[in-house]
Amino acid sequence: MSAQHAGRAGQTAERPERKSVFSNDLVERIEKATLRYPDRKAALIPALNMIQRELGYLNRDAVRFVAKQLSIPESEVYGTASFYSLLGWQPTGRHVIHVCHNLSCSLLGAESLIEHLEKKLGVGEGEVTPDGRFSYARIECIGRCDGAPAILIDDDYHGNLTPESIEQVLEQYT
């Protein structure tokens, strides 16, 4: 998923700054995360991760919020966040399926798995199923080459998949 969706100078008119949409609890958790490191800045990825989990994705406000909380330039927050494919910029389904399409997985049938998945879910990459249950995205090697083709649903690994077995896996997620 491309970071471009977060908007860009000259493309999107500046909207008035809204009041923070981030809960006090989130602010507190981020603050607590900073205490774990000698440098506040080091809490950048934990903070982005917390927001991704709470909101389901990142956006302009998230970038600004984190930049402010951790005293990091917004550009750096944006650059770092966009580096990670597990951080996204679009609303996702309740469960996010990341399908590895890197070398091992491709050799062992990642593409046909993806084809099957698209048919089964009825959506393309980055789209959310009408019932809001799933969205899927391709991802590079997730370190499970031993179980290729492998996928990630939320935080869980699933390996050695076939079009048949993937359906059973999906059923575990409601």
Add this chain to the structure above:
Amino acid sequence: MTEQSKLITAVIDGKQVTVAAGTMILKAAESIGITIPVFCYHPRLTISGSCRMCLVEIEGGSKPVTACSTELAAGVVVYTNTPTVLEARREIMENLLINHPLDCPVCDKGGECLLQDHAYDWGPGASRFTERKRLFRKPIPLSDRILLDRERCILCTRCVRFCDEISDHRELAILEMGGNSEIAVAPDRAFDSQFSGNTVELCPVGALTSTSFRFKARPWEMARLPGICPFCGCGCSIDIHTRSGNIMRFMARENPAVDDGWLCDRGRYGFDLSGGSERLTKPLVRKQGRLVAVSWKEAIATAVEKLRRAVSQYGPGAVGGIGSAWSSSEENDLLQRLIRESLESHNVDCSLTDDGRPAALALAEGLGTFTFNDIDRADSILMIGADPSRYQPILDLRLKKAVITRRTPIFTLASTDGEMARYARESLRYRAGSEESLLRLLTAAVKKEKRYDSFESDLRAGGLSREAIDRGLERAGLGPRTVVLVNASLLTDDVRVYLVKELVAAMGAGASTGLLFDSANGFGARTAGAVPGYLPGLRPIDRGMSGPEMVVAAERSTLKALYILNREHHDSAAVARARRGAELLICHALFLDEASGSGDIVFPAASVFEKQGTFTNTAGLAQSTAPVLNPPGEARPESTVIEEIMERLKQ
């Protein structure tokens, strides 16, 4: 002796080279005339070592190393042209060109592009890549001034490093990773640094371009002449690129004494002086209430006759002249000679709204001695009412360099918000108008005098206290090489000048003082004598009216004739007030506007790019410029006109 200054000897391409230990192979090679191609390396940025274009071989080494980031070790034998090195360069070029659009015919950088040059010199000549190149919408604006063509970018990060290390505005970042990487600003933000134009110059390819130059000219069509930027008191060195009588762009020309090779956007993009208006091309003289175009002969004869009549009728005291802090020293010198020598009046100043004298007094008293390089060496810096980020932008970069690279402590005292406050160890705000009390208190604090005077209560009312000042001085740690920077426009009377002098004296002998002028020649107009009470060289003479006094006198018709240089740089309202009572108003102007149009005689002037002149920057550095354009029509440099009038007045 430090480790750095130890010398080592090695061999590069069969040539012996001796350099300081710690020198990178690239620089060592350069010192003996061997050029190694680079992309990401830039001498004024930190080393990134990411593009791999500079690979060289070291005898006995297992693989090629990057010359830009590898120190030359004593006794090693380096080769920059082995088959392995050439092969590496070919591969790097082939890789870089995979995604590059090769749109050189419509690229502004064409002709001065490192990618073009290196492809020509080192590229494989053919590509084996048959897949799809990455495509982007082109260009995207990063700001009103800067455009980005992402598919041309080679991700050298020069632009990012500039924003991180030099301007410290940090607007740019690399997004995504690997083959998807691209340069971007944060969501809904613009690249609005006032130094953004430097990245266009730093970009080795045509990825970053400026809206003002895009598709305007090919680099090889332009003549390049050295000049001095005329848009603030810093006087940065520039190269002026012209084509068929038009200025196309300014480029930086490195001058370590001023600009370190950078320019601010006000200077870089300010060259269009016209604002869209038509230039004045003929002298105008008022006849029966209306301005009509006349010959130079007639215009000058009229000026001579009317000036002579004003002096003979009302006496020399009824005549005055206004030079300009934006005009050259030569022009200001001629203006004051016209008034003082030819018309025998003492009424000379360089502004209609401010008395130019106190700052001249300050210079005469030995203040204003600092150089930009003093900032590099300063123990600490005390800034009073100064906002270089706004008025002397290149000085802002120099101050940041001191803070970032040397942690030089800064203590700012200002009545308004300024960017430098963020870099200061201590920054205090005072109420505008309480400068005198502030200076007294500062001096008392530096001298560690324990007195509580009336001025202190004045400051307390403005929210400032002796304790706060003591703390600031303590944190900044004033030392023998402290630099004091004072906003020159705070020097509104002699008392303030002497207070600054006392303050600096209290700091000890090594301290240097900078008077920060925001005008291109605020310093030089004064040393050229275009101020009340001073001749050129700041030799004292009888003091006549100041500019503001002349405006009042003209309005009351006690001043009858006013001669104004450089109309565009004077306050229109003040011109209008003077006009109300003055019998004779003569001005040199580029454009016909309400103010110049109210004159009785209007001389079409030459712009700063159309004549020779010397400008003294705010650090006292005098620099001369040569004309790069011809004045339009019959417009003429002011100096030739004044000289002719003086000549005729003698007859």
